[in-house]
Amino acid sequence: MTKVLEISHLNKTFGKFQALSDVSFTVNQGQVFGFLGPNGAGKTTTIRSVLGLLKRDSGTIKLMGEDATGNVLDTHRHIAYVPGDVYLWPNLTGGETIDLLLRMGGHARTKRVDDLIKLFELDPRKKNRTYSKGNRQKVALIAAFSANVDLYIFDEPTSGLDPLQARNFQDQILALKQAGKTVLLSSHILSEVEKVVDCVAVIRQGQIVEVGSLTDLQEHAALRINAQVQDWTPFQDYPKFHQELNGEISFTVARALLPKTMTALVTAGVTDLKVTPPTLEDLFMQYYDTGAVAHES
Numbered sequence: 392m393t394k395v396l397e398i399s400h401l402n403k404t405f406g407k408f409q410a411l412s413d414v415s416f417t418v419n420q421g422q423v424f425g426f427l428g429p430n431g432a433g434k435t436t437t438i439r440s441v442l443g444l445l446k447r448d449s450g451t452i453k454l455m456g457e458d459a460t461g462n463v464l465d466t467h468r469h470i471a472y473v474p475g476d477v478y479l480w481p482n483l484t485g486g487e488t489i490d491l492l493l494r495m496g497g498h499a500r501t502k503r504v505d506d507l508i509k510l511f512e513l514d515p516r517k518k519n520r521t522y523s524k525g526n527r528q529k530v531a532l533i534a535a536f537s538a539n540v541d542l543y544i545f546d547e548p549t550s551g552l553d554p555l556q557a558r559n560f561q562d563q564i565l566a567l568k569q570a571g572k573t574v575l576l577s578s579h580i581l582s583e584v585e586k587v588v589d590c591v592a593v594i595r596q597g598q599i600v601e602v603g604s605l606t607d608l609q610e611h612a613a614l615r616i617n618a619q620v621q622d623w624t625p626f627q628d629y630p631k632f633h634q635e636l637n638g639e640i641s642f643t644v645a646r647a648l649l650p651k652t653m654t655a656l657v658t659a660g661v662t663d664l665k666v667t668p669p670t671l672e673d674l675f676m677q678y679y680d681t682g683a684v685a686h687e688s
């Protein structure tokens with residue numbers, strides 16, 4: 392499998408502040424890779440390091456097997472990038488900007504540009520300074536989706552888009568995926584990316600706390616147990632223990648501890664039982680809360 396982007400042991404400080412600590416992950420050819428984490432986690436810092444817009448303290452960043460930080464101009468030729476906050480030349484029109492962005496990247500203008508302008512409902516004759524945040528984002532997205540590159544990087548790409556345009560964005564990502572293209576998609580909202588990503592890395596306070604497929608992550612997550620038992624006291628120390636007025640108890644348990652918990656439930660005289668797998672959103676919130684998935688006993 393071709394490694395398109397390989398980040399190893401990346402460290403970055405701003406003064407005394409450690410923004411990235413030992414960040415490592417690999418994005419393979421044809422993957423749509425979600426780079427997820429709360430605000431301020433280090434997503435943009437990582438992406439800007441890849442693009443050579445920030446100088447890393449240590450670690451390696453390889454693009455298509457080559458040092459990405461050696462020849463930054465060359466790196467940019469392999470990448471289409473849409474930042475979270477898009478700033479454009481104020482006196483150019485959207486259409487002129489798309490053409491300029493494509494020419495700067497060495498890409499030909501094709502009919503695809505017109506199709507995307509229509510799809511995203513952009514008026515390309517307006518000057519950039521008159522555009523809303525969402526329209527500026529559309530200009531950058533249209534240029535990126537029109538480019539033929541090895542890696543597409545989108546940093547919080549739908550923050551200014553309305554739900555219909557966000558859907559168009561997702562469809563375009565799926566089209567890239569079908570074409571075997573590689574995408575790195577950063578977001579702090581799981582629901583925004585879960586329909587399109589194959590694999591995710593979760594970053595929190597500058598550290599990668601999980602890398603894997605969405606199904607892998609679900610496998611590791613804690614299960615919720617709801618039960619009616621004659622003696623609830625053995626369960627009162629389980630995480631998120633709660634007792635309803637009707638006596639039903641609920642708590643969470645790591646999947647690995649399920650057999651032991653079932654034995655304890657039988658001993659406690661269980662009369663009713665429901666085991667619910669976590670939603671991905673639940674799981675994601677666990678990373679936000681504690682930085683680690685619950686493997687508690």
Ligand SMILES: Nc1ncnc2c1ncn2[C@@H]1O[C@H](COP(=O)(O)OP(=O)(O)OP(=O)(O)O)[C@@H](O)[C@H]1O
Pocket residue numbers: 405408410428429430431432433434435436437475547579
């Ligand atoms: N130029 C800078 N100087 C000092 N601190 C910085 C600089 N750039 C980023 N930081 C800090 O580094 C940390 C990571 O920021 P970063 O922008 O990478 O987060 P993020 O995950 O992209 O967040 P968001 O989802 O809010 O965009 C934050 O605490 C931020 O304040």
